[in-house]
Amino acid sequence: MLLPALGLLTLFGGWALVSSLELVSPHFLPSPFVVFTTMVELTREPYAGSTLQQHLLASLDKFAVSYALSVAIGVPLGLLMGRFQILDWVVTPVFEAFRYIPPIAWVPFSILWFGTGFLAPTLVIFAATFAPCLLNAYRGVRLIDGTLLEVAQGLGAGRLRTMTEVLLPGALPHIVAGLRVSAGFGWQSLIGAELIVGSTGLGYMIVQGESNVAPSVVLAGMITIGLVGASIDYVLRKVEDRIRRNWGPSGL
Amino acid sequence: MRVVESLSWRWLIGGGSAVVLAIAWYLLTGPLEVLSPVQFPTIEDAIDSLSQLMGPGYAGATLWGHILSSIELVLLGFTVAVATGTPLGLLMGRSRVAHAYLNSIFQLIRPIAPIAWIPLTILWFGLGTAAKVFVIWLAAFAPIVINTITGARNIDPVLVAAAQVHGASRRHILFDIVIPAAMPTIFTGLRISLQACWMVLVASELVGSFTGLGHIMILATRDLNAGMIFIAMSCVSVLGALSSLALARVEHWVMPWRP
Numbered sequence: 173m174l175l176p177a178l179g180l181l182t183l184f185g186g187w188a189l190v191s192s193l194e195l196v197s198p199h200f201l202p203s204p205f206v207v208f209t210t211m212v213e214l215t216r217e218p219y220a221g222s223t224l225q226q227h228l229l230a231s232l233d234k235f236a237v238s239y240a241l242s243v244a245i246g247v248p249l250g251l252l253m254g255r256f257q258i259l260d261w262v263v264t265p266v267f268e269a270f271r272y273i274p275p276i277a278w279v280p281f282s283i284l285w286f287g288t289g290f291l292a293p294t295l296v297i298f299a300a301t302f303a304p305c306l307l308n309a310y311r312g313v314r315l316i317d318g319t320l321l322e323v324a325q326g327l328g329a330g331r332l333r334t335m336t337e338v339l340l341p342g343a344l345p346h347i348v349a350g351l352r353v354s355a356g357f358g359w360q361s362l363i364g365a366e367l368i369v370g371s372t373g374l375g376y377m378i379v380q381g382e383s384n385v386a387p388s389v390v391l392a393g394m395i396t397i398g399l400v401g402a403s404i405d406y407v408l409r410k411v412e413d414r415i416r417r418n419w420g421p422s423g424l
Numbered sequence: 425m426r427v428v429e430s431l432s433w434r435w436l437i438g439g440g441s442a443v444v445l446a447i448a449w450y451l452l453t454g455p456l457e458v459l460s461p462v463q464f465p466t467i468e469d470a471i472d473s474l475s476q477l478m479g480p481g482y483a484g485a486t487l488w489g490h491i492l493s494s495i496e497l498v499l500l501g502f503t504v505a506v507a508t509g510t511p512l513g514l515l516m517g518r519s520r521v522a523h524a525y526l527n528s529i530f531q532l533i534r535p536i537a538p539i540a541w542i543p544l545t546i547l548w549f550g551l552g553t554a555a556k557v558f559v560i561w562l563a564a565f566a567p568i569v570i571n572t573i574t575g576a577r578n579i580d581p582v583l584v585a586a587a588q589v590h591g592a593s594r595r596h597i598l599f600d601i602v603i604p605a606a607m608p609t610i611f612t613g614l615r616i617s618l619q620a621c622w623m624v625l626v627a628s629e630l631v632g633s634f635t636g637l638g639h640i641m642i643l644a645t646r647d648l649n650a651g652m653i654f655i656a657m658s659c660v661s662v663l664g665a666l667s668s669l670a671l672a673r674v675e676h677w678v679m680p681w682r683p
Binding site for chain 2: 175176177178179180182183199200258261262263264265266269270271272273274275276277278279280281283284285359360361363364367368374375378379381382385387390391393394395397398399401402405
């Protein structure tokens, strides 16, 4: 308990010390107090067109739309690929071809296809979140005990019922793990996309702070980005734990 | 026999799907005109862009110049991350005190996406090499540290105790037991962080740069040159794949005892 606190003290104390002794110029690294007051100010006075909350909501909005799309396509496709080998063979080469393209490299095409407005980062978030959604659903299905499927079919379950009552619940712990990984990728990629294109969002705010040489705004934005990323991760981790407890191998 | 049959089917269907993809590209951009040349390049556009890049060059350099500058940044950032991340991970994995002290700092900074550091590093170091190497280092650092900690922790304590009984020094235990036993997990971290390196490289080149594949992409976006974007993306993808292959080679060379 003592040592972790000491660690945090070193971080913030060191930061406060370095900036208050003016070892570095405030244009380089403003003190933690300045960053904190900037953060409070940003919630009241608009910066780069919006307040901090509005930038935050804009980012979350863009994130939610593309993430939902990616989950809605990726998870069912992964389940089907796990179930029907033909589909696996068809999709895998296409998937492999795109595998090594970093999601952020989709920014240029995203601009050409969706313009520079609200939809600009769509393709980027989709590219970042699709693969983990699909792969985890696929793995979840592949790891289901074959006997379960045979029993279900032996008891007269049709394809649809096998899907909804055996495959989906069986793969659920894996699916949720995939959702968590992909949410992290998606959030990071969204910020990256906002640095390059758009006129709202946290990424846009910090890049504006950079061009105005306002490091306190940049740092306030970075802290918000970190807090939101950690919260998304925390919520999904709770969901994951819960599902693992209720649906995981021990619960079956 | 079944295995062989199913393998060849797999290749046939997979190849078929690749061919369909190529035909779809040709039809959608060519005769059907579903995608305009501004949205996605035709096959000829892509080839033209490639030959322009090879010959006179684009965005201030030829393709080789851009590729070399991108590779250099990734190699630099990745090497620095390996050189700093593995010792720190070993320390945090083997010493409870070091872990208790450093982990809180680490966990507090980690949720801030490495990409979000790009504007700050531009303020600190400008648009040149230093800023990019710093961000790449940052992105590669966390996965290496986390996996090294895991690897260094999950070592059979009996092994360490046995070595101690036989009079092994701390140095011997570190180099002959801890590091070899943690190596597979360390390499898992290296693989993850290598991919992160390419991602952050492209991001930081897109935000601001003078050369590199990301620089091609952002200029081509302004010029509405879809062919150029396509070639640059393909290059990043091929380089990412090649560097992963190279890392797998290194892994095999470092750990010949693993299949």
